Amino acid sequence: MQTTDTPTPTSAPTSATSTAPTASTASTATVPAPGSGSAPGALPIRTAVVIGSNRDGRFGPVVADWLLSRLRPRADLDVDVIDLAATDLPTALTSRPSPDVAAELARVSPKLAAADAFVVLTPEYNHSYPAALKSLIDWHYAEWQAKPVALVSYGGVSGGLRAVEHLRQVFAELHAVTIRDTVSFHNAGSHFDEEGRHRDPAVADAAARRMVDQLVWWARALRTAKEEHPYTA
Numbered sequence: 431m432q433t434t435d436t437p438t439p440t441s442a443p444t445s446a447t448s449t450a451p452t453a454s455t456a457s458t459a460t461v462p463a464p465g466s467g468s469a470p471g472a473l474p475i476r477t478a479v480v481i482g483s484n485r486d487g488r489f490g491p492v493v494a495d496w497l498l499s500r501l502r503p504r505a506d507l508d509v510d511v512i513d514l515a516a517t518d519l520p521t522a523l524t525s526r527p528s529p530d531v532a533a534e535l536a537r538v539s540p541k542l543a544a545a546d547a548f549v550v551l552t553p554e555y556n557h558s559y560p561a562a563l564k565s566l567i568d569w570h571y572a573e574w575q576a577k578p579v580a581l582v583s584y585g586g587v588s589g590g591l592r593a594v595e596h597l598r599q600v601f602a603e604l605h606a607v608t609i610r611d612t613v614s615f616h617n618a619g620s621h622f623d624e625e626g627r628h629r630d631p632a633v634a635d636a637a638a639r640r641m642v643d644q645l646v647w648w649a650r651a652l653r654t655a656k657e658e659h660p661y662t663a
């Protein structure tokens with residue numbers, strides 16, 4: 431995993447820190463403490479996890495399985511998944527979608543609309559994020575507004591960090607709030623064994639916990655704010 435490139439005021443490690451594969455450890459062995467800081471009786475945060483790659487032979491499901499195994503046990507989250515490999519939205523936008531496209535939107539859009547928060551999992555393609563992910567984003571507008579977005583990335587040497595920075599700009603345009611901390615895997619394949627288990631998950635798990643705790647904070651704060659003052663863009 432990669433560090434963020436934002437310098438901290440001290441020499442303390444940044445929040446998304448590096449891992450190097452060591453001894454094999456089952457990824458399910460160190461599930462984070464569920465729902466740390468969740469207020470008793472607080473409604474869980476409806477969290478849509480977007481799996482952003484859709485190419486044949488993609489590595490995305492391996493990272494997605496690790497991510498979902500960390501998210502699903504949390505009592506403060508209610509997790510839904512939108513996998514772009516199972517989503518068929520054209521790149522050509524139109525206000526008069528064909529029946530097929532309308533049916534696909536009817537399947538996907540309500541999931542985005544119902545979400546209080548998002549976790550977007552993205553690889554890096556040519557220093558950015560995949561076209562299918564841009565397409566999903568662009569087909570929607572209000573569904574993203576005034577909601578927090580956490581970003582998990584993977585790739586080659588970059589760990590997908592350039593894709594993450596591009597997504598921050600895009601989500602800002604949509605009035606969404608991206609979370610400061612990320613989780614990123616450089617040379618992603620090297621972190622997982624043949625069964626798709628993270629070889630040494632402690633640092634990645636801690637980074638995910640910090641990121642999701644921040645996501646939940648923002649989702650709760652925005653939920654309260656929107657109850658008091660509906661967001662008007």
Ligand SMILES: Cc1cc2nc3c(=O)[nH]c(=O)nc-3n(C[C@H](O)[C@H](O)[C@H](O)COP(=O)(O)O)c2cc1C
Pocket residue numbers: 483484485487488489490491553554555556557558584585586587588589590618
């Ligand atoms: C078209 C394409 C472009 C890529 N460009 C980059 C890149 O710019 N930087 C990088 O670190 N990795 C790059 N990679 C490596 C991918 O991030 C890596 O293979 C990742 O596993 C792809 O995700 P996927 O397997 O879920 O599709 C690229 C891969 C593809 C297919």
